[in-house]
Amino acid sequence: xxxxxxxxxxxxxxxxxxxxxxxxxxxxxxxxxxxxxxxxxxxxxxxxxxxxxxxxxxxxxxxxxxxxxxxxxxxxxxxxxxxxxxxxxxxxxxxxxxxxxxxxxxxxxxxxxxxxxxxxxxxxxxxxxxxxxxxxxxxxxxxxxxxxxxxxxxxxxxxxxxxxxxxxxxxxxxxxxxxxxxxxxxxxxxxxxxxxxxxxxxxxxxxxxxxxxxxxxxxxxxxxxxxxxxxxxxxxxxxxxxxxxxxxxxxxxxxxxxxxxxxxxxxxxxxxxxxx
Amino acid sequence: xxxxxxxxxxxxxxxxxxxxxxxxxxxxxxxxxxxxxxxxxxxxxxxxxxxxxxxxxxxxxxxxxxxxxxxxxxxxxxxxxxxxxxxxxxxxxxxxxxxxxxxxxxxxxxxxxxxxxxxxxxxxxxxxxxxxxxxxxxxxxxxxxxxxxxxxxxxxxxxxxxxxxxxxxxxxxxxxxxxxxxxxxxxxxxxxxxxxxxxxxxxxxxxxxxxxxxxxxxxxxxxxxxxxxxxxxxxxxxxxxxxxxxxxxxxxxxxxxxxxxxxxxxxxxxxxxxxxxxxxxxxxxxxxx
Numbered sequence: 118x119x120x121x122x123x124x125x126x127x128x129x130x131x132x133x134x135x136x137x138x139x140x141x142x143x144x145x146x147x148x149x150x151x152x153x154x155x156x157x158x159x160x161x162x163x164x165x166x167x168x169x170x171x172x173x174x175x176x177x178x179x180x181x182x183x184x185x186x187x188x189x190x191x192x193x194x195x196x197x198x199x200x201x202x203x204x205x206x207x208x209x210x211x212x213x214x215x216x217x218x219x220x221x222x223x224x225x226x227x228x229x230x231x232x233x234x235x236x237x238x239x240x241x242x243x244x245x246x247x248x249x250x251x252x253x254x255x256x257x258x259x260x261x262x263x264x265x266x267x268x269x270x271x272x273x274x275x276x277x278x279x280x281x282x283x284x285x286x287x288x289x290x291x292x293x294x295x296x297x298x299x300x301x302x303x304x305x306x307x308x309x310x311x312x313x314x315x316x317x318x319x320x321x322x323x324x325x326x327x328x329x330x331x332x333x334x335x336x337x338x339x340x341x342x343x344x345x346x347x348x349x350x351x352x353x354x355x356x357x358x359x360x361x362x363x364x365x366x367x368x369x370x371x372x373x374x375x376x377x378x379x380x381x382x383x384x385x386x387x388x389x390x391x392x393x
Numbered sequence: 394x395x396x397x398x399x400x401x402x403x404x405x406x407x408x409x410x411x412x413x414x415x416x417x418x419x420x421x422x423x424x425x426x427x428x429x430x431x432x433x434x435x436x437x438x439x440x441x442x443x444x445x446x447x448x449x450x451x452x453x454x455x456x457x458x459x460x461x462x463x464x465x466x467x468x469x470x471x472x473x474x475x476x477x478x479x480x481x482x483x484x485x486x487x488x489x490x491x492x493x494x495x496x497x498x499x500x501x502x503x504x505x506x507x508x509x510x511x512x513x514x515x516x517x518x519x520x521x522x523x524x525x526x527x528x529x530x531x532x533x534x535x536x537x538x539x540x541x542x543x544x545x546x547x548x549x550x551x552x553x554x555x556x557x558x559x560x561x562x563x564x565x566x567x568x569x570x571x572x573x574x575x576x577x578x579x580x581x582x583x584x585x586x587x588x589x590x591x592x593x594x595x596x597x598x599x600x601x602x603x604x605x606x607x608x609x610x611x612x613x614x615x616x617x618x619x620x621x622x623x624x625x626x627x628x629x630x631x632x633x634x635x636x637x638x639x640x641x642x643x644x645x646x647x648x649x650x651x652x653x654x655x656x657x658x659x660x661x662x663x664x665x666x667x668x669x670x671x672x673x674x675x676x677x678x679x680x681x682x
Binding site: 224236 | 403404405406407408410411412414415418419420421422423425426429482485486488489491494496497498499500501502503505506507508509510512513514516517518523525528557561562565566569614617618620621624625639642643646647652655656659660662663666667670
């Protein structure tokens with residue numbers, strides 16, 4: 118290393134440190150601002166110039182949960198996210214096992230098609246289909262449609278894990294006369310458990326976050342927290358405090374779950390195209 | 394060589410439930426949407442086969458061309474900014490060793506937030522009157538902006554919001570790519586005297602090619618069919634100033650109940666998305682090293 122670079126190294130380190138701090142502030146400040154606004158009184162939230170210091174209050178949360186159906190909406194979100202995660206996994210786990218074992222390409226590509234098509238494309242046909250079979254506005258309709266989101270995510274998260282499974286393990290079990298379902302449940306599944314956990318969490322987050330399908334297909338009794346808070350905006354609710362309290366409640370589950378799988382998050386989201 | 398006593402059984406049946414599900418929920422609706430696009434179908438008004446009529450109508454619809462233009466501006470603008478920023482941030486993070494866990498946590502937070510939360514946050518932060526964004530602009534001597542309420546600036550505000558949310562995602566993909574690069578190439582380059590910018594332009598960037606194309610594909614799919622944040626913040630307004638193709642199709646279908654025409658718009662958009670994916674997958678093969 119020459120003299121010039123060794124002289125500038127500490128300076129470069131400081132410059133980089135400052136850049137990272139600025140980046141962190143830009144990314145995190147709006148989220149923090151939102152969470153804080155949920156605890157501000159009506160006066161503090163519209164105060165100009167905006168203030169960082171205020172007396173926190175729970176009024177917004179009280180209004181949100183007592184005066185609106187937000188608690189029920191949140192419960193609906195949980196039912197739909199959990200239901201579609203389960204349905205997605207029930208379909209994706211055996212499929213990933215078979216696709217990986219037989220080295221197939223087309224079924225995996227088929228599910229990518231589901232991931233890439235604009236959601237609006239399906240809305241009108243689904244709307245008509247669900248009306249015909251009498252499922253309009255039910256939790257079941259939302260669980261089924263959200264499984265269109267969770268199935269490709271689970272499948273593509275699981276594939277590399279199944280690919281890493283030693284073939285001898287499955288082959289010898291088959292020769293010993295195990296039924297293929299037993300092989301999947303007793304032998305393969307325990308080995309791919311880390312992948313299954315990531316698939317479950319990613320599926321839940323994506324189903325929880327999804328807006329469009331529930332916007333059109335949910336009924337009064339199945340309205341999710343996401344759609345309910347969108348309606349708050351539409352109703353011209355000028356109470357920003359409650360709006361931000363709702364946003365904070367909706368943001369909490371995905372953020373908490375994200376902490377658990379940070380390291381595998383990016384590779385999971387990029388459908389196997391990136392090793393994270 | 395000993396042959397296995399029994400032939401290893403087929404597991405094909407295990408994938409059929411998933412394939413059947415995709416067929417019923419994705420492939421069939423796609424065909425159904427294509428069929429609807431050939432109809433003059435307005436709920437409670439008309440229901441007749443008109444062949445390519447909707448597609449012909451599309452060509453002379455100024456709102457379609459407006460939607461196409463907005464989709465293109467949003468797509469190219471956001472993609473270029475996010476790729477440039479993503480690579481820059483990825484390189485920056487690659488050089489920073491301290492507090493890696495904390496930095497990663499903050500980096501993933503924006504793109505794991507529900508879009509509706511990002512939308513609500515934007516409405517409050519970017520409010521022209523009381524929002525903190527205009528307060529900050531004024532306090533450093535810059536003119537305030539109408540942001541989402543501005544006809545001319547709304548699509549750029551959407552680009553800004555999406556960049557805040559997704560540039561960190563690109564950065565983390567690039568970081569993953571950088572961490573998997575062989576270090577001996579760098580050592581050889583250092584001996585040859587390639588440092589700083591020269592090293593970045595002639596060595597790092599070409600080797601990152603496949604990673605960058607991957608990030609571009611993932612962002613392309615999301616940007617071309619971008620819906621949530623626009624619909625939540627502006628519903629395509631003011632007027633049609635943020636009605637991208639996807640938003641315009643949704644409005645046609647669900648605000649005006651023009652099922653046939655909306656389906657034609659959605660089929661057109663889907664074709665564009667799949668076209669972009671095909672182009673990128675060809676590109677991916679070219680830049681592979």
